[in-house]
Amino acid sequence: MEQVFQAEIVLEYLKKIHKSNKTFFILFDNDRKIHFFNDAFAKKFEIKDKNAFIGKKFDFIYQKDNAKIIPFSSLSINKILKGSQVYSYFPEDNKEYFYYVCTFYAGETKNIKFYYSILKEITDIEKKLMDQSIQALVIASQLKDNDTGNHVKRINAYSYCLSRHLYETRINLYPEIDEDFIDEISRVASMHDVGKIGTPDSILTKPARLTEEEFNIIKDHTLSGAFILSKMVGQMARDIALFHHERWDGSGYPYQLKEDQIPVCARIVSIADVYDALRMARIYKEAQNHKQVKKFILSEKGKHFDPHLVESFIEIEDKFEDIYEKLEDKTENLRFHKDLL
Ligand SMILES: [Fe+2]
Numbered sequence: 001m002e003q004v005f006q007a008e009i010v011l012e013y014l015k016k017i018h019k020s021n022k023t024f025f026i027l028f029d030n031d032r033k034i035h036f037f038n039d040a041f042a043k044k045f046e047i048k049d050k051n052a053f054i055g056k057k058f059d060f061i062y063q064k065d066n067a068k069i070i071p072f073s074s075l076s077i078n079k080i081l082k083g084s085q086v087y088s089y090f091p092e093d094n095k096e097y098f099y100y101v102c103t104f105y106a107g108e109t110k111n112i113k114f115y116y117s118i119l120k121e122i123t124d125i126e127k128k129l130m131d132q133s134i135q136a137l138v139i140a141s142q143l144k145d146n147d148t149g150n151h152v153k154r155i156n157a158y159s160y161c162l163s164r165h166l167y168e169t170r171i172n173l174y175p176e177i178d179e180d181f182i183d184e185i186s187r188v189a190s191m192h193d194v195g196k197i198g199t200p201d202s203i204l205t206k207p208a209r210l211t212e213e214e215f216n217i218i219k220d221h222t223l224s225g226a227f228i229l230s231k232m233v234g235q236m237a238r239d240i241a242l243f244h245h246e247r248w249d250g251s252g253y254p255y256q257l258k259e260d261q262i263p264v265c266a267r268i269v270s271i272a273d274v275y276d277a278l279r280m281a282r283i284y285k286e287a288q289n290h291k292q293v294k295k296f297i298l299s300e301k302g303k304h305f306d307p308h309l310v311e312s313f314i315e316i317e318d319k320f321e322d323i324y325e326k327l328e329d330k331t332e333n334l335r336f337h338k339d340l341l
């Protein structure tokens, strides 16, 4: 085996990868026969009898090229060596996995060429990049708006609780909610107002009643948010930014959508955002306590809010109260909040 690898440094690196739980490593030859794989690989692909797997063909990796799926086995070695986004497929149990894979030439011995592939799950990398982008955007929008760091954290938390509750109790009414939906909304709800980056400061911080024209400019933060988010992340973030001011009865903005024309994610964030905005004190308004806000939300059942969401909110109202109290802003924020106007 020593002659197989070209350099000590590669061996050292591979030794580290062997022990990794998250990086998968596999060694194969030019016939694509498997010679070695690490424990993480065995665990991920549920390979119980390691010896039985050695000598099998490493053909279950496919390259995803738009909608066309090219079997790994039909790629030239040169193309494999470039490294690519692939997806793997186990025909035996119909399982699919998505990876970045990098394949390297390892060396030659007894006329057999060896290659090794390092696979990293795409979801981990993408999630990390997405979370960093979300943070950067939210921070940028907070420089302009009054929303504090805790406000956006609370919106994520309420949205998480409400969607999880819907998933557990009303899955027939909201079939689009699943674990991925819950995970996504609890990360992207915070970006509902990033469009305010495009709203002039003179309007956002105006210490007086807004004119109709100024209010129309504020409304554009939904369109700007959708424009920004359509450039960078999935559909849900864009939908929330665009539709979080729509109302169940069709009296919201920007499109006066009604009922289930409004995406569920935006209906959830709408209730979360209004709850939080009413709990906060502002120069122009006193903070309201939980009971008062609950009363208001109940009074808007079927008007501003989806009636089933209001019922769900009531069922988990303690959680909303808890989130607000645990993540309450310690320093008084004296800038204006016109989110509800
Ligand atoms: Fe907003």
Ligand SMILES: [Fe+2]
Pocket: 147, 192, 193, 273, 339
């Ligand atoms: Fe907000």
